[in-house]
Amino acid sequence: MKSLLALAAAVVAGCVLATVPAARADDPAPSSLQTWIDDTLPAPPVPEAPGEPEDGAGSALWRAVLPSPTGDSAFDAWPDGLAARRPGELIESRDVTAAAAALIGAPLARAVLLKFRSTSATGAPSFGTATLLVPAVAWTGPGARPVEVDTLPINALGRHCTPGYTIAHEVRTNHDINVFLPGVAATLNKGHAALLPDHEGPWMSYAEPLVAGRTTLDSIRAVRAVFPDEFGDSRFAATGYSGGSIAAYATTMLLPEYAPELDGVLVGAAIGGLVTDYAAVAHVFNGRSASGILLSVSLALSREHPEMLRYMNNLAQWAATSPLRDICGDADGPLGAVGIPIDVAATVDHPLESDIADRIVRLMDLTDRRAATPLYIYHGANDFWIPIQGPRDLYARQCALGVPAQFRTVPGEHVTAMLNGNAGAVDWIDARLRGEPAPDECPVLR
Structure with missing residues (x-):
């Protein structure tokens, strides 16, 4: 009992x-x-x-x-003087190559844990962490080595559950993150660098889009500032599914107001299984x-x-x-x-x-923004937890605002749709990182 x-x-x-x-x-x-x-x-x-x-x-x-604290100050400690730092400014870095190499099945040149200044949902100075993985494989495509910003679906409340902590401490029991590491390895084997932001922020605010987008944008700022010779001219593209798609989506939606200097640096966002209407999803989840x-x-x-x-x-x-x-x-x-x-x-x-619910939902609603990059949106045809109408409406609104976009309905419910839609998202991201123009299928829905 x-x-x-x-x-x-x-x-x-x-x-x-x-x-x-x-x-x-x-x-x-x-x-x-x-x-x-x-x-x-x-x-x-x-x-x-x-x-x-x-x-x-x-x-x-x-x-x-x-x-609770993890015992690692990189994830726990709030630095003094955050307000005096610029968003994205490096606070500290740590070489985590040995631990990363033991978890990720791809040859690594190096792996670096970055801690940088960021901004909370309410606009207060905060900090973020992210892991940059640089492959030993050469990049043979055009331009500088590109960076794939993989906003993994952390979907957690504990600081020890993040990609950053998992990789830095070689944690093999975090199945939520470890199950996605083969995809990260595939990214590295193509010669792309991979940037894995801990996009829930230091308070682990799962699904808070302002935190997720700002943390991800600041991780890009940090990489460019710390490694200007290597990544100062690189293309960056964001990709994420489900809880991770909230971060990838928020990254492109918040870029114009939060990080306008990254216009043209971030070249695309692929998002799948996205929640755009928190109220609708709350009603679906309630009591089930x-x-x-x-x-x-x-x-x-x-x-x-x-x-x-x-x-x-x-x-x-x-x-x-x-x-x-x-x-x-x-x-x-x-x-x-x-x-x-x-x-x-x-x-x-x-x-x-209640009106209370309406007001809190409006705080996190980004649907009135125009995406800063082309979009690739995919969703499961039979996703009974996250209604497909939200992503469809997002696609229609962004098309109306002139954003080049593609929409794909893929077979399956929420989990199987991730598997069925992944190949299309990967191909789309690869093309953006090669510098190819994004296809525009507006207003066609598939």
Whole structure:
């Protein structure tokens, strides 16, 4: 019974977090069930110190939902003087060639872990990490060696789950990242360099697009600044699927406003299995077996948007401050087994239908932007978790804005579509990195 309660708490806690911005006087009242839960279950022991905010960044509850330290300062330590640094400016670097060579099945000239200044979702100075892999294989194509920016689907809450930590520490048990390393090896064997950003940021804010895009753009800035002779004239292209596609998508959408000097440096973005409409996906996940994934996303979002914390009831707070805050992506799926609806963990009735949900979704909506690069968009024909209409609408909007784009409907649901659509995305990225003009199929849908 105790384990079942813990599992139920874990699932429902995250569901509410994705729907709650700052408190408003017109917020719906809690239901009788919600009131009963808070009257029955006490809040977890995270007492505030005198003078601390109650429910914002810096509060005891906010600190309690952050990921645990890894023990490696490159991923844990917040450097002094971040505000005085430029986004993308190098903070430190580390040679990780030996560890990378043991994990990646391709000849490496070197591998470097980069730590650089970046920017949080709210615009505050932050930092990011990324791993640059340079192959021993020569580049025989035109121009300087190109760089494939592979935004792997980290889909995790713990800092130890990132590509950077996995490679630097030669972690063989992180199946979420290791399963994608053969694809990275294939990239290297073509003579491309590979840049793997830890795009969830230092607070592991899974699926937060502003963090993901800014971190990825700053990783490109860092590579160009640190290795100007080698990569100062290189073409860069971003590619990602599912959780990784959020980062690749945000990279091209945010480039004009955040990193305009990279216009023409980033030459394309291939994105598959993309979430563009958070509200639609939340409704699909709510109360179903994918609610464990919704947990991960929601818990992560509260780290960058701490005003959400005041809408967690006591049950949700227990789960959010438990060891669940450090899980890797392969653990969140089974958490959805009980499929409890979000109302069980909320402090407002019908949270998904409220103005509160609309406001938090708008914070992360990038659909009004124009992509800075050509696009290759693919999606599973039978993806029952992420509706295909969102990517279709994105394609139509970007076509209307004059962005060269292709759209491919591929066989399968979310996982099999990744396998079925990968070859087309790889071919498209390869052509962009050779400098070939991007094909434009607007307004044809396939």
